[in-house]
């Protein structure tokens with residue numbers, strides 16, 4: 001039976017996720033009996049988030065927290081502020097968190113949150129009020145052992161600090177572990193800010209090695225130059241690759257000799273986007289997908305690699321920094337064309353892996369060095385990707401289906417062992 005409260009199209013995030021689950025079911029053996037549980041979020045919370053604006057108006061925003069699965073541990077997943085956030089999108093993002101956490105074998109379920117708002121239109125005080133009210137509204141389902149929040153699109157360490165403070169004030173005790181991605185002096189972890197981008201680099205480096213692609217001189221295109229895209233671009237740059245094209249919400253830029261990242265990063269920090277960057281040619285948004293590159297890194301939003309773009313993509317390797325950037329039809333086209341896709345559930349798992357380290361450090365109040373964090377992150381991701389790669393080779397399936405097979409087997413084994421209550 002399909003859910004009555006969402007009506008996904010095949011290319012919508014939840015529709016894409018359902019197709020991914022359908023594709024893994026034949027590989028689950030007797031556990032397939034439990035597969036329907038993956039097609040239904042455990043818990044969906046929709047909240048009204050009213051705030052008083054600086055000019056005295058009252059503005060209402062729709063907020064969500066979806067707990068897709070709590071079978072393997074507490075919920076874990078970011079909170080997105082975006083004017084086009086929908087319940088269905090948050091459901092898909094929560095489900096991908098369940099799969100991601102299981103693919104990397106972290107002791108978490110999967111959850112995600114969002115507020116339908118354009119944060120660029122809010123003052124700092126309005127943003128703080130919005131964050132505090134949202135955190136209070138979802139306070140009934142979150143907690144260090146229940147469901148742990150983290151940054152996503154348009155949320156950052158300051159937003160995490162307000163969330164942690166609000167939850168702590170409401171419960172009467174400082175609870176650093178309810179949120180990860182916090183500022184360092186509030187119990188944040190070294191290495192967390194760049195962890196997702198670092199994970200894209202680590203999994204990309206491994207994939208490139210396995211397919212014989214030399215990163216030295218490799219040409220990269222990156223969509224999204226925020227937390228994930230910029231950190232990944234910098235690490236590839238340090239490995240000798242050339243970032244030749246970048247697209248973000250403000251525009252698309254190109255330089256065949258390689259963009260100067262040491263100038264582009266501060267430019268984006270200062271102006272909010274790549275638009276206006278000198279020493280680069282402005283290109284059309286659609287032409288971005290045609291650039292002659294070896295590696296494409298989508299690191300913005302869902303469903304960016306459509307079927308039409310998949311036909312034209314020049315890259316040999318796609319590294320999914322974003323969640324759900326490739327639709328199912330596009331996935332098939334890329335596979336037919338021999339383009340290797342390192343799927344989001346492993347490619348961008350570096351963020352949640354260091355979030356896990358942060359959560360553990362908060363409980364023990366003992367903090368690790370950045371080097372320790374980066375070494376452990378590398379080990380976990382290389383090990384997880386290796387297991388997924390073996391599975392893909394053994395069963396002649398894509399890395400995505402293999403990652404889902406590894407993850408869903410873990411989730412459904414836990415489901416079966418726990419049994420149904422009551």
Ligand code: NAD
Pocket residue numbers: 151152153154155196223224225226227228229247248249250273299300301302321322323348349351352
């Ligand atoms: P961010 O807010 O820091 O950056 C988002 C980037 O996307 C910005 O450069 C923005 O300009 C760009 N963008 C937005 N709309 C766009 C559009 N229509 N076309 C082109 N570019 C557009 O967000 P982030 O944290 O870097 O997240 C990016 C992606 O990575 C999301 O899919 C997110 O779910 C995923 N992700 C993030 C983390 C994390 O730790 N932050 C972890 C795992 C996955």
